[in-house]
Amino acid sequence: MEEIRQIQLYNVHKQMSKLTVFAGFEMPLWYKGITPEHLGVRNSVGIFDISHMGRIMITGADSEHFVNYVITNNVSIIPPNGAQYSVMCNKSGGIIDDFVIYRLEKEKFMMVSNATNREKDHDWLVKNVGGFNVKIEEISNDVAMFAVQGPNAEKTLQEFSTEDLNKFERFKCGYSRLANVEVFLSRTGYTGEDGFEVFVWNASVNKPDYAVKLWNTILRAGKPFGIEACGLGARDTLRLEAGMCLYGNDIDENTTPLEAALSFVVKFQKDNFIGKETLLRQKSEGIKRKRIGIRMIEQGIPRSNFEIYSEKGEKIGRLTSGTFSPLLKQGIGMGYVQTSYAQEGNSVNVRIRDKQAKAKITSFPFYDPEKYGYKRKAFS
Amino acid sequence: MVKVDGYEVSEGLYYTKDFEWVKVEGDKVRVGITDYAQKQLREIVYAELPSPGTTTKQNEPYGTVESVKAVSDLVAPISGTIEEVNAEVQSKPETLNEDPFGKGWLLIVKPSNLQAELANIMDFDKAVEWHKSLAK
Numbered sequence: 001m002e003e004i005r006q007i008q009l010y011n012v013h014k015q016m017s018k019l020t021v022f023a024g025f026e027m028p029l030w031y032k033g034i035t036p037e038h039l040g041v042r043n044s045v046g047i048f049d050i051s052h053m054g055r056i057m058i059t060g061a062d063s064e065h066f067v068n069y070v071i072t073n074n075v076s077i078i079p080p081n082g083a084q085y086s087v088m089c090n091k092s093g094g095i096i097d098d099f100v101i102y103r104l105e106k107e108k109f110m111m112v113s114n115a116t117n118r119e120k121d122h123d124w125l126v127k128n129v130g131g132f133n134v135k136i137e138e139i140s141n142d143v144a145m146f147a148v149q150g151p152n153a154e155k156t157l158q159e160f161s162t163e164d165l166n167k168f169e170r171f172k173c174g175y176s177r178l179a180n181v182e183v184f185l186s187r188t189g190y191t192g193e194d195g196f197e198v199f200v201w202n203a204s205v206n207k208p209d210y211a212v213k214l215w216n217t218i219l220r221a222g223k224p225f226g227i228e229a230c231g232l233g234a235r236d237t238l239r240l241e242a243g244m245c246l247y248g249n250d251i252d253e254n255t256t257p258l259e260a261a262l263s264f265v266v267k268f269q270k271d272n273f274i275g276k277e278t279l280l281r282q283k284s285e286g287i288k289r290k291r292i293g294i295r296m297i298e299q300g301i302p303r304s305n306f307e308i309y310s311e312k313g314e315k316i317g318r319l320t321s322g323t324f325s326p327l328l329k330q331g332i333g334m335g336y337v338q339t340s341y342a343q344e345g346n347s348v349n350v351r352i353r354d355k356q357a358k359a360k361i362t363s364f365p366f367y368d369p370e371k372y373g374y375k376r377k378a379f380s
Numbered sequence: 381m382v383k384v385d386g387y388e389v390s391e392g393l394y395y396t397k398d399f400e401w402v403k404v405e406g407d408k409v410r411v412g413i414t415d416y417a418q419k420q421l422r423e424i425v426y427a428e429l430p431s432p433g434t435t436t437k438q439n440e441p442y443g444t445v446e447s448v449k450a451v452s453d454l455v456a457p458i459s460g461t462i463e464e465v466n467a468e469v470q471s472k473p474e475t476l477n478e479d480p481f482g483k484g485w486l487l488i489v490k491p492s493n494l495q496a497e498l499a500n501i502m503d504f505d506k507a508v509e510w511h512k513s514l515a516k
Contacts, residue, residue: 034422323448
């Protein structure tokens with residue numbers, strides 16, 4: 001049994017939330033409850049402690065070339081203070097991890113990876129250094145990380161930021177100070193909403209003062225907006241409504257980014273990158289299965305591993321995530337089906353225990369992007 | 381009604397270790413889930429219940445309740461034929477959280493072997509003791 005690790009704010013969360021063990025870390029599962037936290041983020045603002053995530057610095061003269069060699073997206077197109085979603089693959093095109101990569105300086109990158117893959121990603125990067133002149137440094141333990149998400153996220157942080165936060169466009173990032181604490185801010189998130197992720201430097205588990213101070217400051221500033229402290233439960237339902245993958249459920253080393261409907265992060269025009277040959281072959285031959293969204297028409301809540309059937313009764317795939325959508329008040333899920341069935345609007349059946357329940361294949365996000373999410377029309 | 385570590389236990393009912401209660405009402409019994417069960421599940425969003433006319437068998441699953449993240453089997457406390465199913469918990473599953481011993485009842489069953497089966501489950505006093513052990 002692996003040792004259970006604590007994050008910087010363990011003692012704070014222990015008082016406020018129901019804890020659970022996730023990826024070896026004792027983490028908040030919920031504070032008030034998944035539904036109020038979820039709706040708090042969609043309608044106003046919520047804060048998540050995501051200090052369990054992995055943070056790896058990649059620096060050096062060859063850092064741009066090295067990153068482009070290991071990941072499938074192209075970091076050459078992002079300037080310093082920019083960020084990008086990507087995956088990295090093994091030689092067979094299987095996804096090692098998905099992450100956001102930040103360009104802090106011309107020759108300084110930060111990869112923010114899934115907590116489950118902290119060690120694996122670091123080892124994979126080190127293993128592939130070869131002749132590249134780069135330094136790879138795990139800094140996860142010295143950095144706390146919060147996500148402040150929702151249409152009132154900017155207003156909340158602006159309450160006590162001396163900088164105009166409006167200048168941070170989506171997927172832009174940079175060093176800043178909040179409540180006199182050194183931070184790195186980025187306009188990114190895992191909820192589908194507008195919002196920020198806040199990296200708190202100099203905040204180790206043994207010296208969490210800066211992180212605690214900032215957490216409390218954000219909660220106080222968000223009070224007029226009804227800010228909710230949110231746990232991993234709401235984080236999962238929010239990302240699923242937005243159609244985002246959870247590593248280990250929806251993607252893993254046995255799925256490729258093409259199958260996972262992530263081909264927008266695979267840049268074949270680039271020079272060599274790990275997995276390119278296999279992915280090119282798969283692209284020309286065509287994928288056999290594809291990641292899709294499922295929305296229940298009949299009663300029932302789809303769950304991970306439930307089987308998907310065609311209307312004629314053939315088994316065509318399997319769900320990899322599923323939940324009751326707190327916003328839409330119905331069952332939603334994602335999974336893989338044979339490519340020929342993967343069209344939006346197709347009717348399918350989900351086997352829920354001993355029953356077949358009607359569902360429809362749906363595009364992401366599940367919610368109406370004019371009403372919810374970062375693309376929503378003016379929010380008042 | 382007594383509270384054991386914040387969980388209500390209601391007098392006059394029988395209880396199972398699958399977190400269900402039974403209330404004898406003449407020649408029928410009413411069945412539901414306990415306060416402890418609803419508090420563990422939280423935010424119940426869906427209840428799948430059998431149809432009237434079908435049968436239940438003591439200790440065997442007859443339906444499910446689901447929260448946002450979790451699925452739990454409902455396990456029958458008593459064998460018999462289902463006479464009525466509470467439509468309100470199907471349309472408003474949160475009733476199970478709000479009033480588990482009252483409006484949140486699940487089934488009315490015509491029992492087939494009531495006296496023998498009641499001996500297999502806990503009366504109020506035993507249920508209070510059991511809730512104390514759960515709290516530890």
